[in-house]
């Protein structure tokens with residue numbers, strides 16, 4: 001990893017890349033008593049959640065259970081009806097740099113791939129500096145040769161890699177992912193999962209992923225939270241080293257348990 005570096009790391013867990021870094025700017029997230037109503041629709045009901053800095057959390061649950069609403073509130077894109085939310089990073093930055101990647105890449109069609117990535121740096125960065133940072137991150141997502149192309153010339157998976165690069169170029173302390181791989185075909189999805197896993201292990205940001213895909217959740221996350229009708233009904237660790245191979249029986253068993261929880265199997269009321 002070259003350009004996207006963080007000055008101070010602390011070791012989190014050890015996997016096949018060695019001790020996993022936690023970026024100094026990675027934020028711990030603390031949520032207490034979060035409620036969200038849309039009129040009479042009580043979407044979130046008293047959510048309490050502590051996410052340590054550098055952790056990768058997946059939020060899963062049935063359609064409409066409130067996953068995206070929770071993510072949007074975490075990212076400050078929506079306000080809760082009640083409850084509190086705080087971020088704290090080791091470097092004590094008051095406002096951690098948080099970025100979100102959506103299911104649609106949302107690229108600007110009139111900018112080249114490199115300039116779309118440089119948009120993630122915001123204003124105040126000179127064009128040459130922005131291009132240099134963009135080039136380094138494009139190399140990280142294996143798209144260097146597409147730097148001068150237009151978004152329309154890319155495949156769906158390549159566009160989503162550009163969207164990921166645009167989010168990573170600003171060295172986020174928190175990366176929120178709202179079904180970022182949902183529109184991709186199965187094989188592209190698996191290679192994007194590997195890419196996402198690798199950049200997270202190298203860069204050490206806090207990651208919050210909303211997904212419908214239970215297999216994706218157990219392959220990427222340290223921890224999976226199941227949401228049902230606005231409440232957390234299961235919160236379990238995924239204590240397996242990375243990278244995780246598809247077909248791993250222990251992960252398959254975990255998937256089964258999570259699916260049963262989503263479907264409400266074994267519930268007494």
Ligand SMILES: Nc1ncnc2c1ncn2[C@@H]1O[C@H](COP(=O)(O)OP(=O)(O)OP(=O)(O)O)[C@@H](O)[C@H]1O
Nearest residue numbers: 038041043061062063064065066067068069070212
């Ligand atoms: N801006 C809004 N105005 C009114 N209701 C909303 C708004 N956003 C979400 N909702 C409602 O909140 C509930 C939860 O929506 P949300 O998008 O959070 O669910 P989700 O679990 O992410 O669903 P999916 O998996 O289908 O994307 C739904 O009933 C939805 O209709």
